[in-house]
Amino acid sequence: EAQVTQNPRYLITVTGKKLTVTCSQNMNHEYMSWYRQDPGLGLRQIYYSMNVEVTDKGDVPEGYKVSRKEKRNFPLILESPSPNQTSLYFCASSLVRDSYEQYFGPGTRLTVT
């Protein structure tokens, strides 16, 4: 089954404790991205990757890191989480660039206390 998976689905953590949210797709998509969703603000792009070893900042990259060492995986890293990073996070992938259907993962609800 073609899908995008994220782990964990829910996470409660404390300020400053490094965490990683994993994202994996099995559709051989070149393009992957991370979004955060906050009430009233819609979906805002954090980082995106056009292919292996190619990543770039989106609209809200501060406080986040990503890596793309393999085509299927695109982890999101919060080196020192803060309460303003409490949000719902979605990973997405598409065939080529973002001018094609984005397939979203199930989401990760993160709470930073």
Next chain:
Amino acid sequence: GENVEQHPSTLSVQEGDSAVIKCTYSDSASNYFPWYKQELGKRPQLIIDIRSNVGEKKDQRIAVTLNKTAKHFSLHITETQPEDSAVYFCAASGGDTPLVFGKGTRLSVIA
């Protein structure tokens, strides 16, 4: 960069009526305009998209129109049903601009 404005933020309609959601974009280089539906607690899913070489596209009860001159595009849902209740997001991308989403419209269909 691209800026996408979406209106209204909330919309209530009676079952069977039509719903229209409008979006404007700022970057004239944008050429791809998708619409996503997000049901409560679920992930966004593509429902329809349009490219700049097309003015209108229909898929059963859903249609999207694009006016490149005015830089706006709209989603039309006819004969609304309770299962159409969701948050709808428009988006735009093209050229060197990554996909940018509008802030969303919460549609409620009242039975």
